[in-house]
Amino acid sequence: MGLKGGLGARELGGLEHNYLLAPGHTACAGCPMPVIIRHVLDVLGKDTIVVNATSCSEIISSQYPRSAFKTPYIHSLFENTPAVATGVVRALRAMGNDHTQVVIIAGDGATYDIGFGAMSGAMERNEDIIYICYDNEAYMNTGVQRSSATPPLAKTTTSPVGSKIHGKVMPKKPIVEICAAHGIPYSASASIAYLPDFKAKLEKAKAMKGFRFIDVISPCVPGWGYDPAISIELSRLAVETGMWELFEIENGKRKDTFKPGQLKPVGLYLKPQKRFKHLSDAEIAGIQKGILERTKIPLLKS
Amino acid sequence: MGLKGGLGARELGGLEHNYLLAPGHTACAGCPMPVIIRHVLDVLGKDTIVVNATSCSEIISSQYPRSAFKTPYIHSLFENTPAVATGVVRALRAMGNDHTQVVIIAGDGATYDIGFGAMSGAMERNEDIIYICYDNEAYMNTGVQRSSATPPLAKTTTSPVGSKIHGKVMPKKPIVEICAAHGIPYSASASIAYLPDFKAKLEKAKAMKGFRFIDVISPCVPGWGYDPAISIELSRLAVETGMWELFEIENGKRKDTFKPGQLKPVGLYLKPQKRFKHLSDAEIAGIQKGILERTKIPLLKS
Amino acid sequence: MKKTLEGSIAVAEAIKNCEPDVAACYPITPSTHIGEHLSEFFANGELKSYVNTEAEISSIAALIGASAAGGRAISVTSSQGLAYMHESLFCAAGMRLPMLIVVGNRSLSAPLSIWNDWQDSIAERDSGCMQFYAENNQEAVDLAIQAFKISEAVNLPAILGMDGFYLTHSVEPLDIPEITEVQKFLPKRVSAVKLDTKNPLTMGAYAFPQYYQGFRQDLHKDLLSAKTTIKNVHNEFAKQFGRKYGNGLIEEYNTKDAEYILISMGSAAGNAKDAADELRTAGEKVGVLRIRCYRPFPSEDIAKALDGKKGVGVFEKAYSMGAVPPVYADVSEAITNCKSRPQLSSFVGGLGGKDVTVDSLKILFGKLKKGVCKEWV
Amino acid sequence: MKKTLEGSIAVAEAIKNCEPDVAACYPITPSTHIGEHLSEFFANGELKSYVNTEAEISSIAALIGASAAGGRAISVTSSQGLAYMHESLFCAAGMRLPMLIVVGNRSLSAPLSIWNDWQDSIAERDSGCMQFYAENNQEAVDLAIQAFKISEAVNLPAILGMDGFYLTHSVEPLDIPEITEVQKFLPKRVSAVKLDTKNPLTMGAYAFPQYYQGFRQDLHKDLLSAKTTIKNVHNEFAKQFGRKYGNGLIEEYNTKDAEYILISMGSAAGNAKDAADELRTAGEKVGVLRIRCYRPFPSEDIAKALDGKKGVGVFEKAYSMGAVPPVYADVSEAITNCKSRPQLSSFVGGLGGKDVTVDSLKILFGKLKKGVCKEWV
Amino acid sequence: MNPPNAKPGTSVENKTGSWRTYRPTVDFKKCTKCGICASFCPEGCINIDPKTGAIIDYNYCKGCGICAKECPSKAITMSLEVKK
Amino acid sequence: MNPPNAKPGTSVENKTGSWRTYRPTVDFKKCTKCGICASFCPEGCINIDPKTGAIIDYNYCKGCGICAKECPSKAITMSLEVKK
Amino acid sequence: MIYEVRFHGRGGQGAVTAANLLAVAAGHEGKYSRAFPFFGVERRGAPVQAFCRISDKPFRSYQNVYTPNTVVVLDSTLIKDVDVLSGLEKGGHVVVNCHTCPDLKSASVHYVDATKSALKHLKKPIVNTAMLGAFAKVTDIVKLESLKQVVKDNFGESNVKALEECYAEVKQ
Amino acid sequence: MIYEVRFHGRGGQGAVTAANLLAVAAGHEGKYSRAFPFFGVERRGAPVQAFCRISDKPFRSYQNVYTPNTVVVLDSTLIKDVDVLSGLEKGGHVVVNCHTCPDLKSASVHYVDATKSALKHLKKPIVNTAMLGAFAKVTDIVKLESLKQVVKDNFGESNVKALEECYAEVKQ
């Protein structure tokens, strides 16, 4: 099989040149977030304005006087991107431009937490915006603190492993479902390891109007604590183990865009990551049980 | 039939004395919001601390040096009640008090809009709070501006009726569903006209821990533009016409707590209200159609 | 032609005639009426875009986005709403984005009060936004039009302060410049520095220590030189529309031969003029200096106007808790280099809607004669 | 016993030993480490409650709630985070709620910068919150403990400023008072005015114009008289723990016989002392006045210390754009009544992490000799 | 210290009865003492006397008419308040 | 006016190749030119030469090893960078 | 001279609008005028004040009206709660909505049953336009015609009828 | 006298930690010390600086180190991008992680292949503890034992081995 995670050679043609995100950005070696951004811009094309929240993606791309973005780009604050994008798109339309796409690129902290009020407002108004959350499941830019996207039991600097508490207590906030509950036209999850699936979602979103949301898993080398070479592999394992489901919600209807026939044991995903190093076998078994109940997919027989 | 809207005499016993909301508050004549608050406090009892958002409920109750609240009460800002309540309940628990209920009373503006970021955060943390939104479907305290709770086509001062736009454009934000999507233990809607239902929900919420949300329809005399005598009647008609559904969501499962067998024509609800005066017959028919599709309840044969 | 209408409506009409691309507002007393009227214009197709935001922090964010995209952008707020924009105001100014924020000035909580004072905008004096205070509704109308022009000329946000209720809710005959006239005065915004897919640009980059201070220093310099722009735009306006307000930065009222001067802003300055008039009739040499533009602070003009005076008092509706009142502090510093520094008194009053009467202001002139005085009145 | 550890960890340990009821934090560089360590204490059962809020506006709201409920409450933030609390700071102070906010001082966006200056907390100087600035990490540790006590004595929030990175990230040997000692100094908070179902009370009522100004005036008065409390608590601390910092409000360093004095705050004041030492060795009569408590502003102490000096300069890491620097403006006003008012210069520097070196400060002393000077350095 | 706090329940000092344009009058003969009016009165100013029936505290009654509208026995009538 | 804006795409001036600890080397004999490595390289610094195969721009390659890991043909190997 | 009027009413009765209409009517006559409210909690039934100044010459003042030339009371029950006569100039007029003469120690008390007129013509107790009729009769600061015009423009004919009725019926 | 050290490294190599460990070791010896970083964008691979001051007497300064007595370079590739020798005192030491003598015009250049030691003992290229060994050999500002103790307390035995190896192998 020439495919890994459903990725075929054919789909990659023509990507190699003129990326709209230039090299020389300062992401950690192995960070998959620039890959995500590159593919987003590749699908959306040059007629796109990027609105970015304070985050790793901002810090690694726009240090004065240099920038990695080749499309127009604006960063102002951490919590306000949905409203900034609202202003951009409203002004464009008011001035007669009815074609330019406005895309938000924001981390999970901006999306799930501090910016969620503004996001909820923009969703309620159904602003004509594409919102991409690269979800590295913590505040990475400030050194790996818990966000609402952090999976349960994961260790971060503010969900530490102590004598009373063993990593993050709360479940991961179901952001795709919450956004869908707002009645927006499109809400989806994605993984960069499933590139054709991701791109299909981007194309679909691109063809629509209104508020469109995609949450993309984005492993973080120091934040999750793993060998940089396996960033894509982890994005794949997350799906193969059922930790990360690939689906989209339109008109309140959920559709799984890819569903593994059998799940790989979740340990394969957890074990390479330092943030899960403290987990006991019982805890891992608990996670495994939760996945099986939630996904209703059988575990791979080994 | 001695019941109107399912309300029986029996259920009312013992309410008459020692209300925890004193008279002398300065709500408009006929405002049902104080009735809602009174019944909330009646169920929760004296061992309750009220956290109030800036709103009509605050302005009518706590003008220095007087207050209508007999329970401990705190108001600070418009957008921060879920976090203030977080602080209150965390401090109580830290100091060894494991019994006092902390209840938020807030309008739809605070709940659906400006305070939703903080609310989402408190829901994510599953703080031990009961949240009551009295939903008068607009910013009343500032003179009837549109909120996300304003129903489509309703006229407010910021969703005016003009030559290009005919009242509110967007649908009502489905707050109960959005809250439920957060995974909180209890999310429900209620109407004061269905008092036993409302009180049952309050009792249920009271018996639980964690974040509990109830959205209560609360007609507004000047804001909706109607004869003050029909505040309760409108709360009833909203249910009888299917404009307001009575339900609760636990563990992601929705249960209708009251469902009319047949729906009254929605005109009965719309016509007495100035905010809907501009509606054409076609628009009313459209609303009626929407209700029938959504509720799947037949229209009353007349 | 004059129309008798509410100050808020008049300002909304003036804004409409400035043809903004995006208005983004959130209701708050006492400035709500302005936004309401803008939304009505929108519903009637007379305004290009109106955003009902879910909070003020998003109103200003929408302005940041709209202005960055090259549009003309306006918001309206008061008090808690402006305070909720605090972080964003520094950001908008630092990003050099023109926009207008009309503030119906109101006190800050706690305790909550919906009534007038200036604490809300005064507390934003460090932000890099320009601040104007209108004495009356005619000036508010005229300032709205001037403020867009100034803001877009110097690429900085402008705050236009209107005393809450006093101005926002007063109904009076006002002259609202016709749209055709406004178009002559204020052409469509043209910005080379904007989000444009034909000519991409990265806005809002962050700055290492070797760059940051330079940006702040430039911002400060540009604010200082905005004083010239403000005067010029004010003169242009006067030429075209026939209405003048001092020199655009300050207005001197019977100060030339005055021995005692009261400084104030907004509608309180109008009341102070009435007080001065009454005292003049009684033979007292008193005058009023009105600060029309508080940021940039017109220290040179003020120092010049005050040099050699016997006594000067600053009356203001704000405080820096635990220290001294802000306008007074600014004036105090401004007159350090007067050849003959007048005795400077400080009066704070009118907080949270405490009515500032002509009589109470007359008393202040009396106090000036007795020497330096620092009082809550 | 001294431990060598990071300033942030040291302060976190000091806070832990103060046994707060609720800590509510949101990460932001450079103050994040403090919150991280508090959350670790919580995970180990050494802290009663730690709230991972979803934004700073909710951190301070949680403090408002916790303090109103009678608890001891603490948050940690910087820059944008403090700015996001702006509205709430006025509210917390106006509601008379004690709490501690440790600020790892950092510049404000735009442009974004994670590095140190004081604009974030300086911009909150009107709010009614007390403001302390630590010169070094030992003082930060000691101030954290004192600040709780002061705050709870005067019923007002306290902001404790630590220079971002310089203090927050420095690793050095520090003395952290033992919990038993802290308990003696800082007993459990007892508040009669609180949310208590046994004794109900309405907190945060709103005020009509006849009441509002009275509340503000009281707040101001209480802030002024907090100066005595601050000095007393500082003395008590000195007695019990043997460490003293000037008189609690300001610290005079070789000022008695000095002709030229540089005023500053935070770690810059330490560097200024080094500069002064070097110049003293060269025979120059120079000294340093450090402002430890910026709000309430110790104007009397400053005026007394500066009276008769030849030249005084204020070095600060903040600006009021389009006007003059804030600390300078405050000092300028404070010395108006000096019998012999020194010549006052203003220096602004160190913005956005521009390193403030001893050498650069030595140059400033040189400038003072040449007369009044207003410069970005 | 002077915090903007208020005493609980002191709103009773506001005699909102003066707001009234219409005045509710209970017909004790019709009143079944069901309590519905009391339950829905926004002012909480109706008491059910077990002997006579619904008693309205006119110090607070704002004359909204809800009690009359909701009374299942039509025991309450609204009439224009005679203002002095 | 001096806004904190930056020129698009100028990050190319940051030669992040110096960050590298490990160096990827392509074995053109094994390379099938499938493009997978290019697609996943975080630096976007791999080009597929239709004749030879994957060409790495070492000016930017940070040596993460993703290309080697993802290459279905195992055509890329990582070795310790020789630092000068 | 600046003519000063103070309106006392309750939320929902339209006192603020009355002051505004008066200012507009004066404006129509080419006069300088200014009306503005003192808002308390703006709730139906709660006491409200509104002010209006009218002058032939431009004036500045935005302060509240403390020494009115005329006071208009839209709800006679306010008299016991509020000192409606406060500062009234010697011999100044008080115009009260009342069906019997109100108990006020003032030289020039006028009263009219505006509630009756409002209920009759408007079917609701919003008495502001009716009271402007009484005001017009009692004072001559603006012309009846101007007021009628403004009321007609803003609220239509039935309000004009109420106004005219009270103009005719006001007693002193 | 205050002894000043400047560390140059890349994110992930532990330069900041090295400075901190040095300060802690000095603290253990009863000295006054202070370490602090200059953070840029703190990303794996990006250049980082960290400073450490050590003295027998208390000192105040929180300013960056401009005139180091010793410079420690954790990654030799930095030499071409960064002026690592900037301000180094005359005859001051430079300790570089390099397997051949680096091209530096300085009186006292020392080098050691710390990456090799790190990979050998820690299985990853985190060279900070290893470089502290070389530093200890080249300078005598803190005792080898103190450093070993601190490294052991914080990172365990294998790091101590790397440290010892570089202590032994550093060349000049």
Ligand SMILES: Cc1ncc(C[n+]2csc(CCOP(=O)(O)OP(=O)(O)O)c2C)c(N)n1
């Ligand atoms: C109001 C405010 N609070 C806090 C911060 C500090 N801050 C900047 S980026 C960031 C974390 C971003 O997390 P996320 O959105 O998940 O993006 P990531 O860094 O993980 O890519 C934080 C906490 C800020 N800039 N502004």
Ligand SMILES: Cc1ncc(C[n+]2csc(CCOP(=O)(O)OP(=O)(O)O)c2C)c(N)n1
């Ligand atoms: C930050 C901020 N923005 C705006 C306001 C003004 N404001 C106070 S209450 C209110 C409306 C409240 O609406 P809602 O929550 O629906 O309560 P209601 O008044 O309808 O009962 C508004 C806009 C405020 N107090 N604070």
Ligand code: SF4
């Ligand atoms: S910290 Fe994580 S998310 Fe940020 S640049 Fe590095 S790998 Fe990417």
Ligand code: SF4
């Ligand atoms: S305005 Fe509406 S919600 Fe507010 S008090 Fe009046 S009736 Fe109640």
Ligand code: SF4
């Ligand atoms: S609702 Fe009617 S019958 Fe029932 S208690 Fe009231 S007045 Fe009596």
Ligand code: SF4
């Ligand atoms: S009229 Fe309204 S306020 Fe009066 S008693 Fe009846 S329900 Fe209560």
Ligand code: SF4
């Ligand atoms: S992934 Fe491997 S086979 Fe495919 S192009 Fe790259 S090096 Fe060649």
Ligand code: SF4
């Ligand atoms: S090692 Fe990483 S950065 Fe280098 S070419 Fe391969 S994928 Fe790109």
Ligand SMILES: [Mg+2]
């Ligand atoms: Mg993240």
Ligand SMILES: [Mg+2]
């Ligand atoms: Mg509402």
